[in-house]
Amino acid sequence: MKVAAKRLSAGRLRKERASASSPSSDVENSDQSGASRPKRMSPAKNTRSRRAAVRDVSNNHKITEFFNVRRSNRKTSKQLQEELKHDLRDKVLKGTNERLLEVYKDAIKGRGIRAKCDFIKGEFVVEYRGVMMEYSAAKVLEEEYSTDEDIGSYMYFFEHKNKKWCVDATKESPWKGRLINHSVLRPNLKTKVVVIGKTHHLILIAKRDITEGEELLYDYGDRTAATIARNPWLVNT
Amino acid sequence: MFEAKLANAGLLKKIVESIKDLVTDAPFDCSETAMSLQAMDSSHVALVSLKMEVGLFDTYRCDRTINLGLSLANMSKALKCANNDDTCMLKYEENEGDSIIFTFADPKRDKTQDVTVKMMDIDSEHLGIPDQDYAVVCEMPAGEFQKTCRDLSTFSDSLNITATKAGIVFTGKGDIGSSVVTYSPSSNTDDENESVSLEVKEPVNVNFSIKYMNQFTKATALSDRVRLSLCNDVPVVVEYPIEENGYLRFYLAPKIDDEENME
Numbered sequence: 001m002k003v004a005a006k007r008l009s010a011g012r013l014r015k016e017r018a019s020a021s022s023p024s025s026d027v028e029n030s031d032q033s034g035a036s037r038p039k040r041m042s043p044a045k046n047t048r049s050r051r052a053a054v055r056d057v058s059n060n061h062k063i064t065e066f067f068n069v070r071r072s073n074r075k076t077s078k079q080l081q082e083e084l085k086h087d088l089r090d091k092v093l094k095g096t097n098e099r100l101l102e103v104y105k106d107a108i109k110g111r112g113i114r115a116k117c118d119f120i121k122g123e124f125v126v127e128y129r130g131v132m133m134e135y136s137a138a139k140v141l142e143e144e145y146s147t148d149e150d151i152g153s154y155m156y157f158f159e160h161k162n163k164k165w166c167v168d169a170t171k172e173s174p175w176k177g178r179l180i181n182h183s184v185l186r187p188n189l190k191t192k193v194v195v196i197g198k199t200h201h202l203i204l205i206a207k208r209d210i211t212e213g214e215e216l217l218y219d220y221g222d223r224t225a226a227t228i229a230r231n232p233w234l235v236n237t
Numbered sequence: 238m239f240e241a242k243l244a245n246a247g248l249l250k251k252i253v254e255s256i257k258d259l260v261t262d263a264p265f266d267c268s269e270t271a272m273s274l275q276a277m278d279s280s281h282v283a284l285v286s287l288k289m290e291v292g293l294f295d296t297y298r299c300d301r302t303i304n305l306g307l308s309l310a311n312m313s314k315a316l317k318c319a320n321n322d323d324t325c326m327l328k329y330e331e332n333e334g335d336s337i338i339f340t341f342a343d344p345k346r347d348k349t350q351d352v353t354v355k356m357m358d359i360d361s362e363h364l365g366i367p368d369q370d371y372a373v374v375c376e377m378p379a380g381e382f383q384k385t386c387r388d389l390s391t392f393s394d395s396l397n398i399t400a401t402k403a404g405i406v407f408t409g410k411g412d413i414g415s416s417v418v419t420y421s422p423s424s425n426t427d428d429e430n431e432s433v434s435l436e437v438k439e440p441v442n443v444n445f446s447i448k449y450m451n452q453f454t455k456a457t458a459l460s461d462r463v464r465l466s467l468c469n470d471v472p473v474v475v476e477y478p479i480e481e482n483g484y485l486r487f488y489l490a491p492k493i494d495d496e497e498n499m500e
Contacts, residue, residue, distance in 0.1 A: 059446075059492055059493050060280075060282045060446055060490055060491075060492050060493065061282070061490035061491055061492070061493060062280075062281045062282060062490055063277060063281055063282055063283060063284045063364070063472055063488060063489075063490045064277075064281050064364070065490065066471055066472050066490060067284065067364040067365060067366050067367070067472075067488070068364065068365050069362045069363070069364055069365075070362070070363045070364065070365050
């Protein structure tokens, strides 16, 4: 009888509390399930702890006051990385950055590429797009090209995973990466190899912050004596 | 696909038993390096954070990051089928529906038992836990902490912890009386597992709901030691290491210091 009375008062208290703060009911439930298990608790003590539970929650800070819920605008570093990767993949595969660059004519150097917008350091600018081939095949092609004076040098040799590769952009194409001029003294781009899916791509990224209208330049990297003799601008521009 | 094998089902049993009264459903995040879980209790006062690193498992394979939503009550039911010494294989295959298969094997009897548990769609809210430099870090035998909390809960709903360089004091004060437990760092015994270690950068004085603490100490079976990390006005961390390859952490928001609510 006494127990029943206590329960009633606990119930009343619960109602008051519930109106004051809604989430209190849950903790109570867990307490009830605790009571249904055969434990050493006496019924009288149980009502006491139930009342305590009600008091507890209304009296307690929420953990969410201290730790932020990660909604869509708050992402884990892994998510962010994943997004950057995805973004880069889109840009490379779809060539969306091509429209951010323009071709211009220089009296001495011939064609060159200018930025039509700002790029920040480390940002992807454009792919050096052409035919990706292995070193041996490229060497054969290079020999062929060298016999024809009208063909310029559009072959970029590089190493990827301990293997030598070449992008051959000799063939005229709308991709502007092939038209970017060389500079060893003041380049604003650098090359980087990225793996997208199963293939790898040679891309150019901003070496420093680039402002709109600047000519894009990177170091072709070829320092073999023979090439320098033929192209002295490789070391003095 | 995800496939992970524990040498003893007992470990997972202990983990599930220690959190199932606090959180009902939980999203297990499985990645290449660990199986982890983060969930709040339904009143959003406490947070459970579990990490089971690859090192805990005999075999572990996770092709891509996946999220397995499970009801802990159902998981507990599945694990009840297993003996503690049985090996426990968890398996999930993307194209085989929305279930996870527990395979318990008893090597002595050449017996295996498959238990399939339906997964759940859990709309989980992941909390970002900021790095915190705690003012006080205390390590003590897990059983000791459990007993202290239990003792104090007979007097009070609220656990007050104060710590200074001189020691750490747990106080439970109620209508019928009070209980005060003091540990001085000098009282260290030779046995490392029995010692109470205390690092104090700044003194703290904090109040927590003891009912939650009693829930947390169900994890005592998991580990010999417990680590409490404290700072004024931030959640306490009660951490149970799991065989040096993971942990079970409980975060508990402090109580609002407000005496007039005590009717």
